[in-house]
Amino acid sequence: MRDVAIIGAGMIPFGRRDEDTLMEMLAYASLKALDDAGLGDKSVDAVYVANMGGGMLQHQSAIASSLVDRLSLLPAAAETIENGPASGASAVKNGLLAVASGYYDYVLVVGGEKMREVTGWRATDFVATMTHPQVEYPYGITLPGMGGMFTRLYMEKYGVTREHLLAVSLKNQAMGTLNPYAHVEMALDRDGIFDSPDAIVNNPTSADPLHLYDLCPVSDGAAAVILCPLEMTKKLAKPPVLIAGFGQATDTQTLQERDDPTDLKAVTLAAQQALEMAKLKPGDIHVAELHDAFTILEIAESEHVGFFEKGKGGKAAAAGKTRLGGQIPINVSGGLKARGHPVGATGVAQVVDIVWQLRHELPENRQVQNAENGLTVNFGGFGNNVLSFVLKRVQP
Amino acid sequence: MPLDMELEAVLRPMQYPMVPYPPKFITLANGKIMVVRQAVREDVPAILKSVHPCLFIERDYYDIVSARLYGELLAWYRYRVKSEYCLLGQIDGYLVGIVNGRLENEKVGMSYHTLAIDRGLRIGSHLFAAKMEYHMEYLMQDEVLIVAESPIGFRRWMIEYPLEYTKIPHELGGGDSYRLTREIYLKAKPRFVVGTRPVPQELMDVAEADIKFADDDTIRERIAGLKGR
Numbered sequence: 001m002r003d004v005a006i007i008g009a010g011m012i013p014f015g016r017r018d019e020d021t022l023m024e025m026l027a028y029a030s031l032k033a034l035d036d037a038g039l040g041d042k043s044v045d046a047v048y049v050a051n052m053g054g055g056m057l058q059h060q061s062a063i064a065s066s067l068v069d070r071l072s073l074l075p076a077a078a079e080t081i082e083n084g085p086a087s088g089a090s091a092v093k094n095g096l097l098a099v100a101s102g103y104y105d106y107v108l109v110v111g112g113e114k115m116r117e118v119t120g121w122r123a124t125d126f127v128a129t130m131t132h133p134q135v136e137y138p139y140g141i142t143l144p145g146m147g148g149m150f151t152r153l154y155m156e157k158y159g160v161t162r163e164h165l166l167a168v169s170l171k172n173q174a175m176g177t178l179n180p181y182a183h184v185e186m187a188l189d190r191d192g193i194f195d196s197p198d199a200i201v202n203n204p205t206s207a208d209p210l211h212l213y214d215l216c217p218v219s220d221g222a223a224a225v226i227l228c229p230l231e232m233t234k235k236l237a238k239p240p241v242l243i244a245g246f247g248q249a250t251d252t253q254t255l256q257e258r259d260d261p262t263d264l265k266a267v268t269l270a271a272q273q274a275l276e277m278a279k280l281k282p283g284d285i286h287v288a289e290l291h292d293a294f295t296i297l298e299i300a301e302s303e304h305v306g307f308f309e310k311g312k313g314g315k316a317a318a319a320g321k322t323r324l325g326g327q328i329p330i331n332v333s334g335g336l337k338a339r340g341h342p343v344g345a346t347g348v349a350q351v352v353d354i355v356w357q358l359r360h361e362l363p364e365n366r367q368v369q370n371a372e373n374g375l376t377v378n379f380g381g382f383g384n385n386v387l388s389f390v391l392k393r394v395q396p
Numbered sequence: 397m398p399l400d401m402e403l404e405a406v407l408r409p410m411q412y413p414m415v416p417y418p419p420k421f422i423t424l425a426n427g428k429i430m431v432v433r434q435a436v437r438e439d440v441p442a443i444l445k446s447v448h449p450c451l452f453i454e455r456d457y458y459d460i461v462s463a464r465l466y467g468e469l470l471a472w473y474r475y476r477v478k479s480e481y482c483l484l485g486q487i488d489g490y491l492v493g494i495v496n497g498r499l500e501n502e503k504v505g506m507s508y509h510t511l512a513i514d515r516g517l518r519i520g521s522h523l524f525a526a527k528m529e530y531h532m533e534y535l536m537q538d539e540v541l542i543v544a545e546s547p548i549g550f551r552r553w554m555i556e557y558p559l560e561y562t563k564i565p566h567e568l569g570g571g572d573s574y575r576l577t578r579e580i581y582l583k584a585k586p587r588f589v590v591g592t593r594p595v596p597q598e599l600m601d602v603a604e605a606d607i608k609f610a611d612d613d614t615i616r617e618r619i620a621g622l623k624g625r
Contacts, residue, residue: 186425
């Protein structure tokens with residue numbers, strides 16, 4: 001198997017992109033990544049498109065076929081990857097395997113979603129279609145509902161408090177104000193969302209004990225990367241970033257079937273596999289993008305990945321250990337919480353943000369100093385299909 | 397041109413006496429302080445300057461809400477509407493939201509519009525609640541008739557309070573009204589009606605000085621831009 005590098009990365013600002021179609025968003029992000037890779041007259045051999053809801057929300061299928069034509073990349077092979085909110089990382093994994101195997105040399109992976117075309121109710125319902133079709137969905141469960149129950153259990157078992165969740169929320173939204181690609185560019189104020197009596201309206205309960213600002217926004221957006229064998233990266237303008245490891249694991253579809261619903265086994269396994277493949281330990285990671293669709297998930301994943309002991313993630317967040325400049329900066333991009341969560345795009349966007357970190361090309365107020373190794377966790381379902389990547393800066 | 401006051405007296409609808417809405421201030425999610433106060437008729441020209449750019453924004457029905465609000469405020473300014481009032485939300489003097497309504501009679505209120513000029517801060521929610529507070533706690537009405545013109549409004553008022561469906565036609569478009577009764581208001585109040593009184597004089601001085609408003613492009617970007625929520 002060949003070592004595979006990321007040689008181009010691109011993203012379009014996330015938000016509410018009323019004027020753009022899904023296809024246009026995918027095309028813009030792809031062009032940015034292609035341009036960033038500086039391949040000249042070389043084309044790509046294959047295109048993997050991550051998308052979860054095109055069929056349901058835009059009534060559009062065969063999205064990858066459409067995109068290769070739109071981008072004049074014919075006759076590149078094209079496939080659409082649907083794996084719930086982990087579609088993005090799944091597409092990166094498929095691109096990685098295709099290049100590693102030696103079958104393709106240059107691969108475009110792009111993820112995108114257009115969720116703001118429908119009302120918030122429809123978007124919530126669309127995301128809920130990933131729940132169990134007999135024992136969950138018919139009873140009205142939503143992902144925020146699951147997040148609320150998970151949070152309650154985590155609070156009872158590990159002593160996580162609203163203060164801990166608040167620390168994640170304040171941190172990620174503050175970082176979002178520095179990220180031009182972030183959907184939410186508004187810093188939150190502790191008084192306004194927590195201490196003041198007015199907070200009851202500003203930050204109402206969404207899925208007890210989760211409040212409005214514990215949840216990620218519903219966003220439109222797209223992100224893309226270009227992959228190729230490491231051995232073919234020598235003449236490129238920008239430094240390549242090695243995909244040093246990846247992991248993927250699944251778990252029961254329903255939370256109640258798990259021995260301990262607070263144990264996110266698939267996160268642990270995926271991260272372990274990725275770290276072992278990269279021959280690294282959690283302590284060797286300098287920056288991480290975790291899947292904080294809800295604030296509790298950043299805390300729980302930071303423990304399951306191995307950055308902190310079980311039950312210590314909340315305190316670590318409150319103590320500032322996950323901030324820029326802290327022990328392990330997490331979601332410096334603002335995470336799903338502020339950058340947004342266009343579901344098909346998220347897993348790719350996480351990789352793009354880590355690539356920028358490892359190239360040391362971000363502004364000082366977002367750059368993790370001397371970052372050499374980064375990690376991502378893309379969380380599908382409620383932890384029933386999780387992918388993790390470890391990326392390494394390649395020394396020039 | 398001098399007004400013919402005799403004819404004018406015929407054209408002007410009657411007005412019920414209305415106690416003033418006592419101003420309050422609210423801390424928003426970003427920590428900024430919004431003063432909620434009642435507008436006076438002389439404020440209308442300045443308010444309309446903020447409403448004007450919204451007339452051309454299709455997103456979330458801002459165009460129809462703004463067009464109707466513009467007409468309602470103009471009618472109030474020129475004495476062509478019965479017992480209308482208008483409440484303003486201001487941050488550092490800048491106008492960020494407007495709500496209005498009127499009295500159908502002494503016991504029944506007619507809710508008009510809620511326009512948030514800055515978004516993502518639940519300004520609309522705060523101002524709508526202030527409007528209901530005014531009807532129920534200061535004008536001492538029994539009920540308020542309400543319709544929504546956007547899905548956001550329907551979710552915020554009809555579902556979240558929740559309001560009671562009626563067959564009474566609302567004067568905005570003639571559709572069936574929803575009703576806020578005193579009982580519904582008192583149940584919803586702990587979740588929606590917040591704010592502190594009295595407003596410190598320095599905050600009131602800023603709010604009551606010339607109403608400030610962002611330029612048209614900024615308003616359009618806040619409402620309908622990429623980051624519009």
